[in-house]
Amino acid sequence: MIQAILCYQFIISFEESGEIEPEFKPLKLIFNNPEFNEQRYSDLIVENDIFGIFYQHTTGLLRSKDAISTFYSGRLKETPFQVVSFFRQETDGSQFITILFFDIDDEIERFEDLILSMSKRLTKIFGDLKEIDPLRKLVLYDKAISRVDNELRYTLYQIDRLFQLDKLQKAALLFYSDERKKILEILRERPISKKELKEIIDREKAHTNIDILLDTFLDLNLVRRDWIKGEKDKKTGIVKNQGEYLFLVKDIVLSRIPCENIINRLRENRKDLYSLYKKEIADFFSNYDPNKQTEEEVKNIATILLNPDVYDFFALLRNSYYPITKIPKIFSDWFKAEDILAALKELKIITTIKDKEDTEWLILLTDIKPLVIFPEYLLPKIRESFKAKDEDQQITYEVAKKALDLLEVSYPEKLEL
Numbered sequence: 001m002i003q004a005i006l007c008y009q010f011i012i013s014f015e016e017s018g019e020i021e022p023e024f025k026p027l028k029l030i031f032n033n034p035e036f037n038e039q040r041y042s043d044l045i046v047e048n049d050i051f052g053i054f055y056q057h058t059t060g061l062l063r064s065k066d067a068i069s070t071f072y073s074g075r076l077k078e079t080p081f082q083v084v085s086f087f088r089q090e091t092d093g094s095q096f097i098t099i100l101f102f103d104i105d106d107e108i109e110r111f112e113d114l115i116l117s118m119s120k121r122l123t124k125i126f127g128d129l130k131e132i133d134p135l136r137k138l139v140l141y142d143k144a145i146s147r148v149d150n151e152l153r154y155t156l157y158q159i160d161r162l163f164q165l166d167k168l169q170k171a172a173l174l175f176y177s178d179e180r181k182k183i184l185e186i187l188r189e190r191p192i193s194k195k196e197l198k199e200i201i202d203r204e205k206a207h208t209n210i211d212i213l214l215d216t217f218l219d220l221n222l223v224r225r226d227w228i229k230g231e232k233d234k235k236t237g238i239v240k241n242q243g244e245y246l247f248l249v250k251d252i253v254l255s256r257i258p259c260e261n262i263i264n265r266l267r268e269n270r271k272d273l274y275s276l277y278k279k280e281i282a283d284f285f286s287n288y289d290p291n292k293q294t295e296e297e298v299k300n301i302a303t304i305l306l307n308p309d310v311y312d313f314f315a316l317l318r319n320s321y322y323p324i325t326k327i328p329k330i331f332s333d334w335f336k337a338e339d340i341l342a343a344l345k346e347l348k349i350i351t352t353i354k355d356k357e358d359t360e361w362l363i364l365l366t367d368i369k370p371l372v373i374f375p376e377y378l379l380p381k382i383r384e385s386f387k388a389k390d391e392d393q394q395i396t397y398e399v400a401k402k403a404l405d406l407l408e409v410s411y412p413e414k415l416e417l
Helices: 047-058 110-131 138-162 168-178 178-187 194-204 211-220 261-268 271-285 295-305 308-317 337-344 378-387 397-410
Strands: 002-014 020-031 067-074 081-089 095-102 223-228 243-248 251-257 350-354 360-364 367-373
Touching: 002 138, 020 047, 020 138, 047 067, 047 081, 081 110, 095 110, 095 138, 095 223, 110 138, 138 261, 138 308, 138 397, 168 178, 168 211, 168 251, 168 295, 168 337, 168 367, 168 378, 178 211, 178 243, 194 211, 194 243, 211 223, 223 397, 251 295, 261 271, 261 360, 271 295, 271 350, 271 360, 295 308, 337 350, 378 397
Parallel strands: none
Antiparallel strands: 002 020, 002 095, 067 081, 081 095, 223 243, 251 367, 350 360
């Protein structure tokens, strides 16, 4: 879970003795874990680690009057947490640092878009702060700090939501994460040992937690794992190819489908809108093939599903349609309907239709559903891998037999996400 988001301004004070005293002045400290608070958070981070993060950002800065933004991620030395930090230096030399604290096993890559979005909003506020003298313009200063508080709480809220994914969002995660996409690509070719899979993924991105990546596949019942005893080399007596292996038993495609619920409601209640809506659906799906979607298109859809506010709005439109001037005001205090409408419309997930009274209605154009399929294509690939001469691509008889057995057992199983 996310533990806290702490925002500081770096200040250099001069003591009466003439000594320079560097200080991280807290602007806002937002805690998600009740064990920590503003008076007691040394168990979360100590001063040495704050300075260490700060130096990671500032080492190599050429001039003190440049406007610069940088990011850093890593593990703390003194406490058992990992962090993502955002550093901003303004043109007057003022410096700000925002640090997000996560548990060691948290998959922080999932939150990159949210953190980037937060940094853009904070940059505007930091730019305003450099123009405000807190001693002379206390009211303006307090308002700016309140905006910082608001942005940190919003980001914390969104990140918290992403720790609780439903099955559709977990499916989206497979196509959002480059490491998970790589795992799916590998398993579509042949069974593989967990050890070898980790080595391949580590070459893509070092120090990945393979268990966290695999959890999504296992939760969705797409992958089975089993222990293979291995084979003893007749010459050396060494047992080879022994260990935990991973087998793909169901494949998945993130697809668009017509929303039957909206179709039925329009047919029953708004026949004038239904005829226009039916034409738009026909136009879209006459040119749509889920197997011909680009990687960029699928990732954009996955991004939509993994944005908490957008996903809530998408779920709302699955059940009803609204005049565009009367969209329900729901969700978080930070919800911006205009931004979300623009994103959904650009991806052709929603559409607008005018009725005879010239009222513009907001309607879901396409629903999104993970389509689960049986990977029949694996059957010849398993045989090819068993007979392969290249040892890197070869699988043993035990692995091939287990793969075929698991496919046979899982074939009749129906999996709905």
